[in-house]
Amino acid sequence: MSETQPTEEELQNMSPEELAELQKKNCVFCRIIKGEVPTHKVYEDSTMIGILDIYPSTKGHVILLPKEHAPIMPLIPPDVFKHLFSKIKYLAKGVKDALPSERSTIFIANGGVAGQQSPHFLVHVVPRNSDDGLTNFDVPKKGISQEDIFPTLKMNLTKMMQSHLQREGKIAIQTPSKDQLAEVLDQNQQLRDMIINNPDQVKAAMETNPQLKVLFNGIDIDKLSVKLKTGHSSELEQVSAEPAPTEGGEASPVDNKEEETKEESKKEEKPKQDKKEDHHSLLDKVTHMFSK
Ligand SMILES: [Zn+2]
Structure with missing residues (x-):
């Protein structure tokens, strides 16, 4: 000074x-x-x-x-x-x-x-000390309703801590289930279009966006892109790059090539719509992830 x-x-x-x-x-x-x-x-x-x-x-x-x-x-x-x-x-x-x-x-x-x-x-x-004469640092009690802010705060704090801890490598990355991912894609048209039209861009984005990386952990984006072009995202278990349980036990998802050809041949897959209601909260979270 x-x-x-x-x-x-x-x-x-x-x-x-x-x-x-x-x-x-x-x-x-x-x-x-x-x-x-x-x-x-x-x-x-x-x-x-x-x-x-x-x-x-x-x-x-x-x-x-x-x-x-x-x-x-x-x-x-x-x-x-x-x-x-x-x-x-x-x-x-x-x-x-x-x-x-x-x-x-x-x-x-x-x-x-x-x-x-x-x-x-x-x-x-x-x-x-009890006789120090200071008034305690009083936090006034006011009759303010917290109902409206509760869901947003709860979601944001959880999301903030998860992404922080993941960045720091402190917690294992939790991959959404295939059903959850299917639901996300069904509801998020923008993301779906990006995967269909520009899978390379999605792959590049995964390198820098830890949340995208988590969402698509173990998923072959190119196969997913093809799948979304032709079918329903409820068939996601067919594009897993990792072993996953399958119905009927006939297909081995580890072998992607075999899986793909099998997939081409059977067109009438049964869409999994039954869990739609349950995924709304997850969807909210993921929608927030992408609007960040
Ligand atoms: Zn200073």
């Missing part, structure tokens, strides 16, 4: 990187981390520091912050985030034992409307 600040015009011409750099330069906490501003540092490791809050709520009020500048939680790099949050439990206990105090309030204001006042993401560790 000692140096001259850019003019309004200069600000407007700055790239997002330059703006981020300027924000970092003006961030008092980054200056504390660099040692340019004095502080009472009570903890430091490779990734984060803990300092005494200069406006403490109680004695021993510590703030923990990543060394790398991030204004809000979503902008913290994943490895920094993991480090920071895996340490909070121990640092809070360290504070509690050192004072000592009975418990602590761990407080994060994530963004301006949430009460964040600093330009740098912080976690407050506020030591608490």
